[in-house]
Amino acid sequence: MNNTIFPCLWYDQDAGDSARFYCDVFSGTLTADTPVVLNIELFGQKLMLLNAGPQFTKNPSVSFTVFCDSEEEIIRYWERLSENGKVMMLLGSYTWSKKFGWVQDRFGVSWQLVLDGKISEQKIMPTLMFIHQNTGKAYEAMKLYTHTFPDSEIKQIQRYSDSEEIHDSEPAGNISRGHFTISGYSFLSTENSYDHQFDFNEAISVVVMTDNQEQTDRYWDALVADGGRESMCGWLKDRYGFSWQIVPKKLIELMNDQDPVKAHNVVQAMFRMRKIIIEDLEKAYYS
Structure with missing residues (x-):
């Protein structure tokens, strides 16, 4: 699977x-x-x-x-x-x-x-x-x-x-x-054409783990195009209001580092991002 x-x-x-x-x-x-x-x-x-x-x-x-x-x-x-x-x-x-x-x-x-x-x-x-x-x-x-x-x-x-x-x-x-x-x-x-009192929101999203920045950029740009909306920490809404998380595998690797200071720096850098930028995560990790 x-x-x-x-x-x-x-x-x-x-x-x-x-x-x-x-x-x-x-x-x-x-x-x-x-x-x-x-x-x-x-x-x-x-x-x-x-x-x-x-x-x-x-x-x-x-x-x-x-x-x-x-x-x-x-x-x-x-x-x-x-x-x-x-x-x-x-x-x-x-x-x-x-x-x-x-x-x-x-x-x-x-x-x-x-x-x-x-x-x-x-x-x-x-x-x-x-x-x-x-x-x-x-x-x-x-x-x-x-x-x-x-x-x-x-x-x-x-x-x-x-x-x-x-x-x-x-x-x-x-x-x-x-x-x-x-x-x-x-x-x-x-x-369904019934007037439901609910719609897509962030409570259920789909996570996509990416291999590199090129893949991250491609998915992100395609999903936010033509009416989508960027959010924080790798989250976005597409043009239909459905939520995605585009997450580089490198983020998980760095966040799980055994050095708590380095891991903390990576998390703090992520909190400042919309789309995840791997290069900036690595700068925070090595700072």
């Missing part, structure tokens, strides 16, 4: 409880445990959980679709995730799946559970809902993402007029489900 691309979930000091909960539910592994950053591995996939404060709240504009192999498996996940959570769509039979359910768990993370219908070996797929001003732009976004990153492609498009999943509220031709990959990592996308 490609673990240089992975989701990051924002928490207000309960990331540890969430990490242990998901490891228990999905038989995962806690691979890093610090006061600020926790990493877990579920089905070979990395997720980063960030204790960062109350500024952003997770919502269903980004959910995680889990492809289940048996009825026993989907019921087991549903029972655990729905406990003290919020049911978005009841677990039941639908035209697109003989068993499907959508739930927001106690930590605010949304999960879509699907029985069968597996479309790749990747068990969990981040699922982006294009709503409000982005309705009708999911295909455009998928083209941007797959053109930006190497070894990427749009794998499958299902439109509301192409299947039995036709909803009266959805314009014909809008995407009911798109499957695309960036550098081999699978995502799903969908469009």
Whole structure:
């Protein structure tokens, strides 16, 4: 599994409880445990959980679709995730799946559970809902993402007029489900015209680890172009409001140096940056 691309979930000091909960539910592994950053591995996939404060709240504009192999498996996940959570769509039979359910768990993370219908070996797929001003732009976004990153492609498009999943509220031709990959990592996308009281925010982002400055610059420039917005410490929002973290691997190497003074200098330099500049990190490290 490609673990240089992975989701990051924002928490207000309960990331540890969430990490242990998901490891228990999905038989995962806690691979890093610090006061600020926790990493877990579920089905070979990395997720980063960030204790960062109350500024952003997770919502269903980004959910995680889990492809289940048996009825026993989907019921087991549903029972655990729905406990003290919020049911978005009841677990039941639908035209697109003989068993499907959508739930927001106690930590605010949304999960879509699907029985069968597996479309790749990747068990969990981040699922982006294009709503409000982005309705009708999911295909455009998928083209941007797959053109930006190497070894990427749009794998499958299902439109509301192409299947039995036709909803009266959805314009014909809008995407009911798109499957695309960036550098081999699978995502799903969908469009919904309902006036939801939420949208993309920084509470769920995607981290992309880069090999060098040239790669960092290329991804950053492509994603902020035509209406995107730079933020701090390697964070940005693309033109659709979706958040990315473009992080050189060198930053992690220098931050984890055994010399606490050097590591501290690197972190302080990072705090002053928008796009991460490797040369400036190295200057701080050797200062």
